[in-house]
Amino acid sequence: MDFSLLYFSGDGSTTGKNKYNLLIESAKYADKNGFSALWTPERHFHPFGGLYPNPSLTSAMLAMVTEQIQLRAGSIVMPLHNPARVAEEWSVIDNISNGRVALGFASGWTIDDFVLSSESHANRKETMWSGINKVQKLWEGEYVELQDVTGKAFKVRTFPRPIQQKLPTWIVCQSDITYIEAGKMGANVLTSLLGATLEEVAPLISLYRQSLAKHGHNPQAGKVAIMLHTFVGEDFNIVKEQVREPFYNYLKTHIELLENLAKNAGVRIDLKKFTEADINSLLRFAYEGWLKGRTLIGSKTTCLQMIERLKAADVDEVACLIDFNDNFDDVMSSLPYLKDLKDMCNLKTEKMLPVH
Numbered sequence: 001m002d003f004s005l006l007y008f009s010g011d012g013s014t015t016g017k018n019k020y021n022l023l024i025e026s027a028k029y030a031d032k033n034g035f036s037a038l039w040t041p042e043r044h045f046h047p048f049g050g051l052y053p054n055p056s057l058t059s060a061m062l063a064m065v066t067e068q069i070q071l072r073a074g075s076i077v078m079p080l081h082n083p084a085r086v087a088e089e090w091s092v093i094d095n096i097s098n099g100r101v102a103l104g105f106a107s108g109w110t111i112d113d114f115v116l117s118s119e120s121h122a123n124r125k126e127t128m129w130s131g132i133n134k135v136q137k138l139w140e141g142e143y144v145e146l147q148d149v150t151g152k153a154f155k156v157r158t159f160p161r162p163i164q165q166k167l168p169t170w171i172v173c174q175s176d177i178t179y180i181e182a183g184k185m186g187a188n189v190l191t192s193l194l195g196a197t198l199e200e201v202a203p204l205i206s207l208y209r210q211s212l213a214k215h216g217h218n219p220q221a222g223k224v225a226i227m228l229h230t231f232v233g234e235d236f237n238i239v240k241e242q243v244r245e246p247f248y249n250y251l252k253t254h255i256e257l258l259e260n261l262a263k264n265a266g267v268r269i270d271l272k273k274f275t276e277a278d279i280n281s282l283l284r285f286a287y288e289g290w291l292k293g294r295t296l297i298g299s300k301t302t303c304l305q306m307i308e309r310l311k312a313a314d315v316d317e318v319a320c321l322i323d324f325n326d327n328f329d330d331v332m333s334s335l336p337y338l339k340d341l342k343d344m345c346n347l348k349t350e351k352m353l354p355v356h
Contacts, residue, residue: 001311001316001317001342001345001346002037002317003035003036003317003338004030004035004036004318004319005027005030005035005038005322006038006039006320007023007041007051007058007321007323008041008043008049008052009048009250009324010049010323011050011051012047012048012052013047013050020051022322022328022331023051023323024061026322026332026335027062027065027066027069028065030066030335031065031066031067031069034339035069035339036070037069037317038059038062038066038070038072039074040052040055040058040062040073040074041055041075042073042076042106044112045110045112048250048253055074055075055076056073056086056089056093059071059072059073059090063097064096066100068100069100070100071093071097071101072101072102072104073104074170074190075105075172076103076105077107077108077113078106078107078108078128079123079127079128080113080114080116080117081131082146083131083135083138083146084134084144084156084158086131087139087158088158088159088160090103090139091161091162094162094163094164095162095163099162099164101162101164101168102169103135103168103169104169104170104171104172104190107124107125107172108121108128129181132185134146136169138156139162139166140166142157143155143156144157170188170189171188171189172190172191173189173191173208174191174192176204176207179204179205179208179211180211182211183209183210183217184211184214184215185215186217186221186222187222188224188225189208189222189223189225190225190226190227191224192226192227193293193294194227197294198293198313205224205313206314208222209222209314223317224314224317225315225317225318226310226317226318226319228294228318229296229324230297230320230322231296231297231331232296232297232298232299232300232303232341233334234337236298236299236302239297239298240298242330243325244287246326246330247287247297247324247325248287249326251283251286252279252283293306296318296320300341300344303341304341304345307341307345320338
């Protein structure tokens with residue numbers, strides 16, 4: 001099992017200094033301690049997440065403070081971008097990082113983001129697949145036909161040439177169609193348990209493996225990473241209480257997660273009609289629900305049980321979302337426990353390998 005760090009929720013509304021301190025220091029730690037990658041997202045017009053409007057900028061910054069860890073967009077909202085600009089910017093980062101770039105792509109969620117796009121929100125899936133294809137071709141040095149605002153076509157080729165000949169590609173997947181399409185193109189998969197249980201995601205991972213094989217790819221060469229909220233400590237009960245308030249605050253700023261959890265439990269709710277006491281009860285319900293098989297929040301022992309479930313579902317990597325907790329000291333203090341968990345998993349795997 002690979003372990004990467006994923007960032008999603010940094011508060012961009014503050015005017016204080018050192019807003020990127022957690023990103024930079026945790027990235028340095030991950031780089032020195034054998035983590036596989038750093039994921040930074042593309043998020044617009046939301047204060048919590050507003051530290052990350054453009055993953056090419058954050059990855060360029062991280063390229064200068066790390067040496068070996070992979071730098072991943074998690075993810076580029078492809079319909080908001082011209083493919084040539086994506087290829088150009090990330091090729092620069094591939095060069096300054098000496099070939100450590102990987103790109104995750106998404107079609108987009110909120111309609112507000114599409115004020116940045118020349119494409120419609122309704123056509124975002126088709127635009128994503130077309131854009132990815134163009135970015136991959138440009139990355140490999142091919143000419144691609146693009147149109148200006150009048151519809152006039154131009155054949156373009158981008159520079160600088162990247163270090164990596166092939167672009168490592170990931171697709172954010174939630175629906176079965178997206179898993180199948182990711183397998184068809186031989187891309188890796190980034191998913192989550194935000195809208196589904198692991199038992200519901202496992203058949204989709206199987207669909208992905210089948211699609212890889214059907215379209216001539218090695219079904220085990222494709223990687224599946226799953227995003228989990230992560231905070232590991234010495235004792236489960238202590239961690240549970242330590243993280244409770246930060247997780248409550250996180251859920252309050254991502255209210256759609258509360259609605260999804262209630263929906264999955266078969267409960268229809270209208271949060272506009274909720275009192276403060278109702279919201280607090282729902283937060284307690286949501287937190288307890290997330291702790292039951294949807295996070296890496298706990299001790300090394302309890303989290304190892306979750307890792308075993310992920311392995312059984314054919315997951316290759318945990319993308320550990322660590323910045324839902326905005327307490328810098330607490331998060332940094334938890335990382336050695338996460339490293340120990342990572343090392344325990346890898347040591348267990350090594351012991352299982354046959355000796356030649």
